[in-house]
Amino acid sequence: MRTAKQVGPARSGKVWLRAVAWSLLGLVLLAVSAVLSLPVPERIADEKAFLAARPCGREEAATGTADCMRTIRGTALSAEHAKNGKTAVFRVQLQAPVPAPADQSMDLDSHGELSDLIKPGDEVEVTTWRNIQVAVSHDGVSETLPGLPDEQASMFVGLTLAGVWLAILAFIAALGSTRRARGLATGRPFPNSVRFSPAKCVGVVAAPLAAGFVAGGIWDAWTAVVMTVVIWALIALPATIAALLWNRDRSRTSSPVARLDAEDSRTE
Numbered sequence: 001m002r003t004a005k006q007v008g009p010a011r012s013g014k015v016w017l018r019a020v021a022w023s024l025l026g027l028v029l030l031a032v033s034a035v036l037s038l039p040v041p042e043r044i045a046d047e048k049a050f051l052a053a054r055p056c057g058r059e060e061a062a063t064g065t066a067d068c069m070r071t072i073r074g075t076a077l078s079a080e081h082a083k084n085g086k087t088a089v090f091r092v093q094l095q096a097p098v099p100a101p102a103d104q105s106m107d108l109d110s111h112g113e114l115s116d117l118i119k120p121g122d123e124v125e126v127t128t129w130r131n132i133q134v135a136v137s138h139d140g141v142s143e144t145l146p147g148l149p150d151e152q153a154s155m156f157v158g159l160t161l162a163g164v165w166l167a168i169l170a171f172i173a174a175l176g177s178t179r180r181a182r183g184l185a186t187g188r189p190f191p192n193s194v195r196f197s198p199a200k201c202v203g204v205v206a207a208p209l210a211a212g213f214v215a216g217g218i219w220d221a222w223t224a225v226v227m228t229v230v231i232w233a234l235i236a237l238p239a240t241i242a243a244l245l246w247n248r249d250r251s252r253t254s255s256p257v258a259r260l261d262a263e264d265s266r267t268e
Contacts, residue, residue: 015184019177026170033163036156043153044221050149051220053129069134072102072126079118081110090115092136094124101133102126106145113141151216154224158212161232162205169204207239208232 049067056068074094082091089107092114096103106126108114118124118138125137135144211231215224 015181022174026167029167037160046149074098154212154216157228158208161208
């Protein structure tokens, strides 16, 4: 019958390699998170400029380069229901010539009011800011388009938080692997590994993105950034700590040999 001392030295080397791999993964994730955080101040500045923009005057509208809301009028060349990936949209394309960015197709809500109103040949008004389509109007009905600057900063923060939290979990895994490697080498008790299933990983990524979406829809600029962090912390921290404690509680009655046998059975 095997003992922890007999199988320990043979397994400790592999576990040490896992610890190194988890550490390297954590460093890579931190680097990616740092890169994702770099555009946040610029996005905040764009958001403030967008929220403060006013309708363009005649001269500003003629140049098309001023930092103001510009209205472009055109005739609908096509207006039809289409697919943007898996999402159903109502796509409108204006007849040339129209200045950019109104010369690009516009994806509206497939169930919105404009989807029942706009027909080919109708006059359509497009509101733009810098090189971004902001809204589409026809016959007094207006619809705001997605992807505006006031939604981007908090989403970048959400992506950054997702990377940071995944990096922290990788470092936790590295620490656990280190403790298991020492236990295997010395024959001392060591904690079981905490398995993060795909569902848990999706939760780690989805929580900050959902927080960014909610915060970006309620608050502006740096307030949205701070609230993204707060909302995420209220969701992610308790959920992750609960998962760690739950797995550890289940493993307290396990002996080192039993844990090694269980790990061997999973790898065979």
